[in-house]
Amino acid sequence: MARRGQQRDGRGGTATRERRPRDEEGIIPQLARAVREVEAAARRGRLRPSARTTFQVVALLVREERARVKADTTEGEAWRTEQLKRLDGVATILAKTAALDTSVIPLLGDDAEVTEDARILRREMYEAAGLEPLPLPGDRRRGGRPGPARDADDGAADEEEDRRPVPPSVVARQLANPFLEPDHEAAERRRPVVGRLSSWELLGPLFRAFEEGGASSCMDLPDPAAVATPDGLELMPHQARVVAAARAGHREFLLADEPGLGKTAQALLAAQVADAYPLLAVVPNVVKTSWAREARLWTPQHAVTVVHGDGEDVDGFADIVVVNYDILDRHVDWLADIGLRGMVVDEAHFIKNKTSQRSQHVLHLAERIRARIMRPLVMALTGTPLINDVEDFHAIWELLGWIDDKKPLGPLMRALEDTGLTPADRAFYPAARTAVIDLGIVRRRKVDVAADIPARRVADLPVELDDDATRDIRDAERRLARRLVRRYDAALAARLGEGVDVAGLPVDRGLVRQVAGWEREGADETAGENVFALMRRIGRAKAGLAADYAAQLSHNVGKVVFFAKHVDVMDAAEQTFARRGIRYSSVRGDQTRTARQEAVDAFVQDPDVAVAVCSLTAAGVGLNLQVASDVVLAELSWTAAEQTQAIDRVHRIGQDRPVTAWRVIASQTVDTRVAELIDSKAGLAARALDGSDAEVAAAVDVQLEALVSLLTRELEERAA
Structure with a gap:
């Protein structure tokens, strides 16, 4: 928390100093000075490692400070606006620096590794600003072990670092079902397979088997069977085959269909036939709302909840929990403890960098699920072809339980043993490729299933816009709707005479359309707050x-x-x-x-x-x-x-x-x-x-109908 008026001295203590003017307090002045130095260095040539570290730390702190400012309810709106404007200025200089030295662009990614030097610099900048550092996923806890899991004897660790929110309804669920019965057969599947290949290094040959290609990258799937779907919905044959495989007992899938082939519906219905609830879906933020909508559409009998921010609105008793990668670090602890029986990771190539925090959290959750039950449903969804950068799939295969960091596990190792071959044999590579595919790789292209889908x-x-953008757009909608209401009231008063309480009368639908028409005729793309400006504002936000x-x-x-x-x-x-x-x-x-x-x-x-x-x-x-x-x-x-x-x-x-x-x-x-x-x-x-x-x-006058909808909604809300 803020400790204004204090600053670290050179011996690790604190020294009292005079309070600075308010615009010089906090972390933003630190960021402004640091980013200008990095930009100046970029203008002189390629950035050195120390400058690259500073660039990454400034980017991290801009995100953290932006989130802190937005959440601060102790200050007024004018202060928040000013702080966000200053942060935007820092972000602009970051963008200019990235344009000067494009090699730093990967450092802006969510999966970029945060080095120990960057962690130290981040802490130093917080302390120089008189602030307590926020916990960073992967910061070393007592015992020297980074990562999402906590040591059992970690009670003395820094309280602030270990604090993660637990939604109230999740606590209620845990109290209602405090004992999650373990599946004692789960350990059997994980026992190492000892055989003639035990001394061979096998992961490299497995990756090479895919680099050499092959005729197919799709496991044999059963014929499509009837699947219960809500009225008006029907699975396409290629989708029904995956659901049939799950019904037959298959539990791990690398579903790599091309985008547009309905991977979300396949995953949701596979979970339904496998009774894999509670089900966790880890997805990119841009498709989080779409996932929730698809869940309500395809499996309406199973409640779905979406995790936002600190999760205050989470329904802890829901069957399906949807969370985006960006906030998974805040929720990994309680998610690991609610008895998940299934997990879907959408756009799974996001976890290809195993050193990134989001990859570690996803793998940790999968490990916790498999440690408790024998065969959970685990699905990795990605449209990335398997033949490109196949080593990026190391983390995905580990997620699915096929390999660990060094060797194949259980079923895959047994399948390789059954080939009777070793990596010294040329025939090993196509056989190994088939062995991996048979574990659950499903890859169909649009052209392969063209008969199933419309041309x-x-x-x-x-998509959900961020809170500020949504608030700004809703305010603009209200301003436009209220102007329409004023025109409506004036027209109704002119018709009925002075003194009539027009607000208490039923809505005149004909007049609503007439007023909307007046607004439409008087609006143009260059005018102020009108329907065109509103849609342009939405476009910018999207x-x-x-x-x-x-x-x-x-x-x-x-x-x-x-x-x-x-x-x-x-x-x-x-x-x-x-x-x-x-x-x-x-x-x-x-x-x-x-x-x-x-x-x-x-x-x-x-x-x-x-x-x-x-x-x-x-x-x-x-x-x-x-x-x-x-x-x-x-x-x-x-x-x-x-x-x-x-x-x-x-x-x-x-x-x-x-x-x-x-x-x-x-x-x-x-x-x-x-x-x-x-x-x-x-x-x-x-x-x-x-x-x-x-x-x-x-052409339909959609502008008119949109204005009718806005005015009607505002009048009905007023009447209520």
């Missing part, structure tokens, strides 16, 4: 999340087309791609014809250009981008026709793969309503396009 479809990806998802797709499937309506949204997306080291081309309305063609050619012909960032209006027609089969729609169109035209840049004659368009929608905002309006008016109730090129008969 062209739109999949909605709901830009980073949409770009993050496009980056994931590019890593999984190759080239991706990213569409946005507004230039500032395109700018924000391109900044995200640059920070992540992803090459992109940009197709905009202000380009010459020659420059635009050069951008398209770069995307189509250069294998290293992974993303085409396109203006929805400028690139929505006349371009051929069929080298990609995935499209990200970062902003909603006002008509389905405009959306379809954008998708048709990819879904063209000659496209030999099914096309998936991922439509990013901001939850808890008018964005959701606009998406519903577009679909209902265009007859896209299932959001699945049939591949026809027929245009929607007439």
